[in-house]
Amino acid sequence: MSALSGAPEPAGRRPGRARAAGLALAGLVGLSLLLGLSCGSAGCEAGALPQALGWAGEGPEAALTQAIVERLRLPRVLAGFAVGGLLALAGALMQLLLRNPLADPYVLGVSGGASLGAVLALGYGLGGLALGVSAWGGAALSLLLLLLIGRQGLRGLGLGEAAEAPSRLLLSGVLLAAGWQALITLSLALAPEARLRGMLFWLIGELSGAEPWAPALAVLALATAAATALGAPLKVMLLGDARAQSLGVPVRKLRLALCLLGAACTAVAVTTAGALGFVGLLVPHGLRLLLGADPRRLLPACALAGGSVVVLADTLARSLLAPAQLPVGALLSLLGVPLFLLLLMRGEGRPSGAAPADEPAPPAAEAVDPGSAGKEYLAHGTFEAVEAGESFESAEAVEAVEVVDAAATPRLQARALDLGHPGRPLLRGLDLSLRPGERWALLGPNGAGKTTLLQALAGLRPPQAGQLELAGRPLADWPLREAACLRGLLPQQPLVPAGLRVDEAVLLGRHPHRDAAVRDTPADWAATAAALQRLGLAALAGRRLDELSGGERQRVALAGLLAQDPLLWLLDEPLAALDLPQQQRLLDLLRERADAGRSLMASFHDPSQAARWASHALLLAPDGRWQAGPAEEVLRAETLSALYGHPLRLLATPQGPVFVPA
Ligand SMILES: Nc1ncnc2c1ncn2[C@@H]1O[C@H](COP(=O)(O)OP(=O)(O)OP(=O)(O)O)[C@@H](O)[C@H]1O
Structure with a gap:
């Protein structure tokens, strides 16, 4: 038995930070639901929710409040939550697929296709199920075209010609979105005037309260569970297709799964509430700056935060100029622009050692120096320990x-x-x-x-x-x-x-040595610590990869290979x-x-x-x-x-x- 097996738990885990991030998200969800149910065109009433739950008050006034909350606000809030969660999740998935923070359902033209389908249906005076089917058809057609245009990108492995495939796919999506936009404009120009307002209003996104929230919420739950289950291999894919494939990740299958899941989320969101912009871009980007790039944390967080953001925006849209109601899509875009810029500026000014929540912490990055530091970090294992065996956990x-x-x-x-x-x-x-x-x-x-x-x-x-x-x-x-x-x-x-930290990147070298369902073990961290030390990177363990020099990045990649330590x-x-x-x-x-x-x-x-x-x-x-x-x-x-x-x-x-x- 090698020294690795006796390695203690990684010293640096920060359950406190993880708990804080989880609590903050839970607080955001709770607050958004509370406000969404309590506020309406007549303003916010603190007693609305207790009355709706039958805890406070009786008589006609309480009954009216109860009816308003149950029949109008609750479906609207739930639909808004589902739509926001689906769009943020779809954005995060597409950004992973294309390795581009600009990718989201709108940029790729998937929601544009759905919008065109719906506008055409409205133009012909269709509604209800026909409208939904038409929007679904548009989203599916967009996806099909995207897959056909970017086939090389999905077939390739990020090697040689396929290295540009993600950007080619993104460019195809942008062109597709532009094409859909032109067709939408044409449809609007030719539409009968009486139907124009409805079409326009639908285009900018609206939560009217009559949305079929249950299917959207069910799809959100399923999609979040599926995406989170794929989190471990998705994290390895951050290193690029060639390295991920060499670490045992089925890259092509995973890319296809991402594509289908992202499109399904978009189609359901668009058919539920029309075109709501910015959520798919803003929420994943903001959360990545706050929580780091780990998809295992990022994807469920996107579903929760995206839902809350849309509920809050819709509450504002209902209350701001009450009794008039603003379209939530327009409000989201209006608030999204300055927020996005703020996040970008804060991201750039982020201190380089700042670690995302719930990560095995970099070994006291603030205190390390190349000579003495890293020793504490390396208390779990040494390079000799890695050599001593236990690398091959697969019996075969x-x-x-x-x-x-x-x-x-x-x-x-x-x-x-x-x-x-x-x-x-x-x-x-x-x-x-x-x-x-x-x-x-x-x-x-x-x-x-x-x-x-x-x-x-x-x-x-x-x-x-x-x-x-x-x-x-x-x-x-x-x-x-x-x-x-x-x-x-x-x-x-x-x-x-x-957004990936140096020690996180090196740890990914351990991917083939553990079951995907198992989280990082002390042995994985021992091998990581030893590799960091051996490549002279202990002092950089907590730094973000995108802040390193070219030579430092090369050493990180080499440390990842040492942590993998193949034959x-x-x-x-x-x-x-x-x-x-x-x-x-x-x-x-x-x-x-x-x-x-x-x-x-x-x-x-x-x-x-x-x-x-x-x-x-x-x-x-x-x-x-x-x-x-x-x-x-x-x-x-x-x-x-x-x-x-x-x-x-x-x-x-x-x-x-x-x-x-x-
Ligand atoms: N996807 C591709 N399609 C067509 N030709 C390719 C592709 N990838 C590489 N090539 C060509 O294959 C040849 C070998 O490329 P490769 O990258 O293997 O060379 P190399 O020996 O590693 O070169 P270097 O020393 O410059 O890194 C080159 O002429 C290159 O242009």
């Missing part, structure tokens, strides 16, 4: 590893592998075996296919021909999570999700953005991991560094040829000169070989 993976190592099966084996992109053949007929303890340097000129090969070896890109085996079994046959215990990938450009490490330009001492420290760390039995392959641009570090080398030429073997045989001046098409000279120095341009 442990078994596979034991079999592999006992039989000296290569960790990774490629046979007759062909790689390329459509119309761009790259590697031809690669045969390769990576064994325990080997350190492979991957070299080749720009565009030779190093990234493509590493992605294929990680199982993220299917080869055009040939076989790939991981631990003696075809790579494609491994369940995602078990494969993630065996191999890990450091992508060339790790993503920097806004096979695939690293795409791990030295990028690191200064010289950091490069040296990283190469030492990678050498240590190889000595501990891991197999490594890392791409390099500097052949001198590769020659001093690697035990083996693989050279990729731009014409698809390759050469592999022990480093001292492959990394020679004449071979490298031919590879790069530039003469290189080898200098023997006490520190090892150095290649210089001749």
Whole structure:
């Protein structure tokens, strides 16, 4: 049993903050419901609710109040709550899907489609069920078009061409929304004057009190439960599709689920109350600044806060110019603009160490310094503890590893592998075996296919021909999570999700080692603490990732891989953005991991560094040829000169070989 198993609970959990955030949300929900039920066109009456509940007063006046609260205000408040919750949830889901804080049902044109459907129905004098069906049809058509236009985005994994897929999907949505808007304007211009007011009023959003609140509330509850259940893999997806897939997350399925769930929420909200703007944008954004980026906390909070915001706005809309009632959609937009700007400004001025609620706290980030600090944080475990085992909590993976190592099966084996992109053949007929303890340097000129090969070896890109085996079994046959215990990938450009803290990002490396339903264990935090310490990041543990320098971010990504600690490490330009001492420290760390039995392959641009570090080398030429073997045989001046098409000279120095341009 290793030291990890005895690790105490993470010292930094802040149940107090979590409780405060939960209480604040509960207070907001309670206050909004109270005000919504107590206030009306005649102002706010403190006794309305007790009277409605039969606790105070009798006679005709109490009966009238009771009827008003029960028949008018309660359905309106419940419908408003459901609509607000659905829109905020849909916004948060779409922002996760597209990794863009500007995404929301309105920007993507989903609610525009629903609005067009409803306006057309109203234009033809239809109402009731026909109106609802027409709006549903519009939302569904929008989603279908979005899926068709952005098919590549959903099919892709965020690699190569698909890296731009989220922004392509967002752009498609913006265009779609503009198209719907034009059609809506046209419909309004052609509509009979008598129906114009109803259509306009519906367009800007209205809660009249007659809404079918029960289905909307039921959908809100179901959608919130489903979204929260997906919270753990969604959090890993913040790191980008390639890294998430390499950590065992079924990215494509998850994206599709996000898309369908977001569209369903939008369609129900729009058919219930028309077009209410800003909630899907404002609420998730504000909560992300207050609570952090963790979807497990953010999504249910959006449902509650979104509901409360719409109820409060509607209460204001009913009371502000009573007895006149303002359309809540217009009021929301009016209040939303300055609020959004305020939140943005506050977000920018947020102190960098500020931790969101309920997170295992950064180890006294305010007090740490690189030398002494982190020790308290590391009280739970050490790097040696991580080495001592317990990384592989999946029984199948442990078994596979034991079999592999006992039989000296290569960790990774490629046979007759062909790689390329459509119309761009790259590697031809690669045969390769990576064994325990080997350190492979991957070299080749720009565009030779190093990234493509590493992605294929990680199982993220299917080869055009040939076989790939991981631990003696075809790579494609491994369940995602078990494969993630065996191999890990450091992508060339790790993503920097806004609002995520350094220690949270590193902790995500533990994802494949635990059941999705289980929250982070002390062992996970011990491995995280050890990785932070090893990469010299203990003092930055509580900082937000988007506030770090390029080199610091690269070290965070490397710490995540160390926390994952797979048997096979695939690293795409791990030295990028690191200064010289950091490069040296990283190469030492990678050498240590190889000595501990891991197999490594890392791409390099500097052949001198590769020659001093690697035990083996693989050279990729731009014409698809390759050469592999022990480093001292492959990394020679004449071979490298031919590879790069530039003469290189080898200098023997006490520190090892150095290649210089001749
Ligand atoms: N999605 C794609 N579709 C078509 N071609 C692609 C795609 N992704 C990469 N390529 C092309 O494949 C070739 C290999 O790209 P890759 O990124 O694997 O090269 P690399 O060796 O890692 O380059 P660098 O050293 O510049 O990082 C390049 O010519 C690139 O233009």
